[in-house]
Amino acid sequence: xxxxxxxxxxxxxxxxxxxxxxxxxxxxxxxxxxxxxxxxxxxxxxxxxxxxxxxxxxxxxxxxxxxxxxxxxxxxxxxxxxxxxxxxxxxxxxxxxxxxxxxxxxxxxxxxxxxxxxxxxxxxxxxxxxxxxxxxxxxxxxxxxxxxxxxxxxxxxxxxxxxxxxxxxxxxxxxxxxxxxxxxxxxxxxxxxxxxxxxxxxxxxxxxxxxxxxxxxxxxxxxxxxxxxxxxxxxxxxxxxxxxxxxxxxxxxxxxxxxxxxxxxxxxxxxxxxxxxxxxxxxxxxxxxxxxxxxxxxxxxxxxxxxxxxxxxxxxxxxxxxxxxxxxxxxxxxxxxxxxxxxxxxxxxxxxxxxxxxxxxxxxxxxxxxxxxxxxxxxxxxxx
Numbered sequence: 001x002x003x004x005x006x007x008x009x010x011x012x013x014x015x016x017x018x019x020x021x022x023x024x025x026x027x028x029x030x031x032x033x034x035x036x037x038x039x040x041x042x043x044x045x046x047x048x049x050x051x052x053x054x055x056x057x058x059x060x061x062x063x064x065x066x067x068x069x070x071x072x073x074x075x076x077x078x079x080x081x082x083x084x085x086x087x088x089x090x091x092x093x094x095x096x097x098x099x100x101x102x103x104x105x106x107x108x109x110x111x112x113x114x115x116x117x118x119x120x121x122x123x124x125x126x127x128x129x130x131x132x133x134x135x136x137x138x139x140x141x142x143x144x145x146x147x148x149x150x151x152x153x154x155x156x157x158x159x160x161x162x163x164x165x166x167x168x169x170x171x172x173x174x175x176x177x178x179x180x181x182x183x184x185x186x187x188x189x190x191x192x193x194x195x196x197x198x199x200x201x202x203x204x205x206x207x208x209x210x211x212x213x214x215x216x217x218x219x220x221x222x223x224x225x226x227x228x229x230x231x232x233x234x235x236x237x238x239x240x241x242x243x244x245x246x247x248x249x250x251x252x253x254x255x256x257x258x259x260x261x262x263x264x265x266x267x268x269x270x271x272x273x274x275x276x277x278x279x280x281x282x283x284x285x286x287x288x289x290x291x292x293x294x295x296x297x298x299x300x301x302x303x304x305x306x307x308x309x310x311x312x313x314x315x316x317x318x319x320x321x322x323x324x325x326x327x328x329x330x331x332x333x334x335x336x337x338x339x340x341x342x343x344x345x346x347x348x349x350x351x352x353x354x355x356x357x358x359x360x361x362x363x364x365x366x367x368x369x370x371x372x373x374x375x376x377x378x379x380x381x382x383x384x
Contacts, residue, residue: 096315097315097316097346097347098346098347100336100338100347100350100352103338103347103348103349103350104348104349104382105349105350105351105382106329106337106338106339106347106349106350106351106379106381106382107337107349107351107368107379107380107381107382108351108379108380108382109351109353109377109378109379109380110367110378110379110380111147111377111378112147112375112376112377112378113142113147113148113375113376113378114374114375114376115131115371115374115375115376116133117373117374118133118134118135118136119131119132119133119140119371120132120133120134120164120359120360121359121360121361121362121369121370121371121376122139122164122165122166122360122362123165123166123167123168123362124362124363124364124369125141125166125167125168125173125189125364126141126168126173126189127144127364127365128141128142128143128144128364128365129141129142129144129362129364129369129376130142130166130173131149132164132165132166132175133152133164134160134161134162134163134164135158135159135160136152136154136158137154137155137156137157137158137159137160137164137177138152138153138154138155139152139153139155139164139166139173139175139187140152140153141189142369142376144364144365144367144378147376147378150192151192153187153192153193153194155175155177155185155187155194156177156178156179156182156185157179160177160178160179161177161178161179161203163176163178163204163205164176164177164178165204165205165206165207166207167207167208167209167214168209169209169210169212169213169214169229170209170210171229172186172187172188172189172195172196172229173186173187173189174186174187174207174209174214174229175187175207176202176204176205176206176207176216177204178203178204180199181197181199182197182198182199183198183199183200183201183202183204183216184197184198184200184204184207184214184216184227184232185197185198186198186229186232196232197232198227198232200216200225200227200234202216202218202221202223202225203218203219203220203221204216204217204218205217205218205219205220205243205244206243206244206245206246207246208245208246208247208248208252209229209248210248210249211248211250211267212228212229212230213226213227213228213229213235213248213267214226214227214229215227215246215248215252215254217240217243217244217245217246217254218243219242219243219244219257222239222240222241222242222243222258223237223238223239223240223243224236224237224238224240224243224246224252224254224265225237225238226238226252226267226270235270236265236267236269236270237270238265238270238272240254240256240258240259240263240272241256241257241258241259242256242257242258242259243255243256243257243258244256244257244281244282244283244284245282245283245284245285245295246285247285247286247287247292248267249287251264251265251266251267251273252264252265252266252267253265253285253287253292254285255278255282255283255284255285255294256275256282257281257282257283257297259275260277260278260279260280260281260282261275261276261277261278261282262275262276262278262282262285262292262294262304263275263276264276274309276304276309276311277311278294278296278302278304278311279294279296279298279300279301279302279313280296280297280298281296281297281298282294282295282296282297283295283296283297284320284321286321286322286323286328287323288323288326288327288328288342289326289327290303290328290342291303291304291305291306291328291342292304292306293321293328293340295318295319295320295321299317299318299319299333300313300314300317300318301313301314301316301318301321301330301340301345302314302345303342303345312345313345314340314344314345314346315344315345315346316330316332316338316345316346316347317332317333317334318330318331318332318333319331319332319333319357319358320358320359320360320361320370321361322361322362322363322368323363324363324366324367324368324381325366327339327340328340328342329361329363329368330347330361331358331360331361331370332358333357334357335352335353335354335355335356335357335358335372336350336351336352336353337350337351337353337358337361337368337370337379338350338351339381349382351379353370353372353377353379354372356372356373357372358370358371358372359371359372359373366380367379367380367381368381
């Protein structure tokens with residue numbers, strides 16, 4: 001659900017992907033291809049961030065026109081940030097991303113493993129990547145040593161809502177089920193059992209945990225809800241316009257797709273401390289040792305200086321973010337994984353994973369992990 005629109009969370013159909021592959025072989029301008037790929041090759045994991053209507057039939061020209069139109073709309077100054085936000089202008093045409101072939105190698109693909117058609121890479125917890133299968137209502141841990149999956153853990157009936165997001169508080173794994181009567185469940189990762197159920201009356205969009213609390217956003221009801229991880233008691237219910245991604249630290253940072261802002265929330269009082277304007281439809285918030293990074297639904301990224309609130313935009317089309325050893329990494333729309341330079345917000349080193357589109361990026365067990373439609377990739381970063 002996005003706003004009041006029902007959408008179907010599915011990857012682009014094969015004919016569209018074949019046309020896009022042909023377009024890539026024709027080597028169109030990089031900026032045009034990035035814009036098209038950002039909308040056309042968005043896959044399941046990105047759908048978890050901002051579910052995208054399925055494209056049925058039509059020509060590639062129509063798809064490209066739609067993508068370019070969206071890019072033009074979102075690049076309008078009136079659409080970027082809130083009225084009180086402090087930010088720099090969008091990158092100039094001369095500030096293009098560096099070609100991947102000209103960058104140092106960011107690492108290497110150390111191992112791969114097959115994945116099922118319904119598996120979605122969701123989070124890292126207990127030093128391992130975790131997957132969810134929303135249709136089956138199950139979650140699974142991948143053993144980083146053997147590159148094999150543990151037995152699936154059933155946390156809700158089959159055929160539930162299309163979202164199934166996970167977060168760890170360091171002891172338990174929390175899942176937003178979307179099932180009436182048990183909105184949120186806690187799983188003991190050692191036992192593989194559901195040990196707590198919490199009814200918040202919500203449709204969870206994102207789940208984040210840390211510092212003894214679990215935070216859930218409900219984009220449909222404009223709510224951010226915080227609960228006590230030890231008791232399941234609700235502590236805060238904060239009104240935020242279409243909240244999406246959440247980062248938990250000393251304070252809580254939540255993305256507001258309704259207001260195109262990220263908001264800082266005091267976890268003790270539930271009070272909004274400040275709001276900072278960001279690109280349209282922000283969906284993911286992560287923090288590195290240097291700054292707070294926000295990814296927009298239009299596949300743009302900004303870095304925020306938390307002392308001044310000043311935002312800077314990066315030049316590259318990105319679809320997922322992760323932090324490994326305090327450094328920001330990102331996944332591009334054309335399946336490159338790169339280390340972000342905090343100054344330029346472009347890749348300082350990169351690795352081409354494949355010809356298609358990737359789906360999500362997490363950091364666990366000293367590696368980066370990403371998937372395409374049928375394969376999991378473990379990426380070992382290059383030594384500093």
